[in-house]
Amino acid sequence: MQLIRVDTDMQSKQDDPIHGYNLRFGATLHLLKERLHPFANFSMAQNEVLGGMGDTKKLTGEVYTGYTASGASTSTTSASTASASSTAS
Numbered sequence: 001m002q003l004i005r006v007d008t009d010m011q012s013k014q015d016d017p018i019h020g021y022n023l024r025f026g027a028t029l030h031l032l033k034e035r036l037h038p039f040a041n042f043s044m045a046q047n048e049v050l051g052g053m054g055d056t057k058k059l060t061g062e063v064y065t066g067y068t069a070s071g072a073s074t075s076t077t078s079a080s081t082a083s084a085s086s087t088a089s
Contacts, residue, residue, distance in 0.1 A: 004047055008056070015057035020047025020064075040071035 002022040009015040028039040049062040 008050060012057070016048075016050070016059045018048050018050065018059075020045065035076050036073060037075070038071070038073040041069065043068045 002024075004018070004020040004022065006018040007015070008018065022043060022045045024041070024043040026039065026041040028037055030037055045064075045066045047064050049060050049064050050056050051058050051060050
């Protein structure tokens with residue numbers, strides 16, 4: 001877990017700081033005698049939101065939430081490749 005505290009205007013004591021967090025999780029499996037390694041990653045970030053065009057120094061009371069997910073599989077076996085060439089006359 002990563003905690004966030006951002007002072008958006010360090011020259012002023014009138015602005016509200018943004019607080020939030022980033023939560024990450026990842027997992028990997030080792031299958032087929034260590035030949036196949038599927039994995040997945042997930043993260044969620046959440047933080048407070050500052051006002052828009054008029055008042056960028058005060059919090060709106062809204063909370064931003066973002067999600068990311070990814071996954072794939074890696075293999076330790078070697079794959080053979082084939083190539084072909086042709087000439088045109």
